Amino acid sequence: MSEEQQPSILQQFAAKRAEWAAEQPSLGAELKAMAREAVKDVRQTLNESYFGQGEHAPEMGTPLNPTPYETTQDREASHGSFQDLLQNYSARGRGAEEQNKEMDR
Numbered sequence: 001m002s003e004e005q006q007p008s009i010l011q012q013f014a015a016k017r018a019e020w021a022a023e024q025p026s027l028g029a030e031l032k033a034m035a036r037e038a039v040k041d042v043r044q045t046l047n048e049s050y051f052g053q054g055e056h057a058p059e060m061g062t063p064l065n066p067t068p069y070e071t072t073q074d075r076e077a078s079h080g081s082f083q084d085l086l087q088n089y090s091a092r093g094r095g096a097e098e099q100n101k102e103m104d105r
Contacts, residue, residue: 033062 007015037058044055061067 030063037062 040055040058047053047055058065061070
């Protein structure tokens with residue numbers, strides 16, 4: 001009789017960690033983004049202290065400032081398709097237009 005060997009807990013943990021690590025962004029890219037943000041913070045502080053006003057808005061895609069695409073993907077992942085939501089609003093608008101036309105007659 002041949003028994004199928006179940007992977008040990010340690011092997012399961014290692015496999016799950018490898019799967020998780022493959023999904024993470026590269027460390028170099030994260031460090032570069034954090035360095036850009038640090039430079040921007042220093043520039044912001046200097047602008048406020050010397051000129052009395054801050055700098056412009058931060059660059060999209062940096063840490064804590066997602067791009068519009070990332071925001072839309074998050075919205076679709078948590079609440080269904082954003083396109084479906086827009087289509088529902090569009091259908092409601094068409095229904096109201098038809099009711100107004102019937103009332104005018």
